[in-house]
Amino acid sequence: MTTVRTVLAMRTREGCEERFEAEWRSAAEEIRALDGCLNQDLVRDADDPRSYLIISDWADRERLDAFGRSEHRERLLQMIRELRESAQRHTYQVLHSVRSEPEESR
Numbered sequence: 001m002t003t004v005r006t007v008l009a010m011r012t013r014e015g016c017e018e019r020f021e022a023e024w025r026s027a028a029e030e031i032r033a034l035d036g037c038l039n040q041d042l043v044r045d046a047d048d049p050r051s052y053l054i055i056s057d058w059a060d061r062e063r064l065d066a067f068g069r070s071e072h073r074e075r076l077l078q079m080i081r082e083l084r085e086s087a088q089r090h091t092y093q094v095l096h097s098v099r100s101e102p103e104e105s106r
Contacts, residue, residue, distance in 0.1 A: 002060065002093045003038065003057055003059060003093070004058050004061050004091055004092065004094065005055065005091070006054075006058070006089060006090070007053055007055050007089070007090050007091075008054040008055075008089045009051070009052070009089075010051075010053075010054070010085075010088075011048075011051050012050045012084060013050075013085050014050065016083040017049060019083060020080075023079045023083070024054065025042075027075065027079065028040045028042070030072055031067070031072050034067055034070070035063055036059040036062075036063025036067070037056065039055075039056065039057040040055070041053075041054070041056070042055075057094065064091070
């Protein structure tokens with residue numbers, strides 16, 4: 001099985017940034033308990049505070065696809081549709097990861 005990573009790039013409607021972040025945190029708390037969800041990140045563009053990436057890692061494509069058919073995803077999409085100006089999603093296979101050593105180990 002190969003870990004998969006999804007990246008959803010989205011731009012919020014003007015004035016919706018704080019609500020979007022709060023709604024994402026709420027949804028992420030539910031999604032993290034799902035079988036196969038390994039990690040979720042919300043990042044904001046340093047130069048455009050309305051542009052975000054939602055990055056999530058899943059144990060395999062099958063469990064990601066199961067999430068794709070779930071009520072959790074439907075609720076998240078409903079929230080995103082209301083707050084977004086645009087969105088684009090990509091799914092990637094994670095081939096290699098290199099982690100840095102903790103500061104105290106260097």
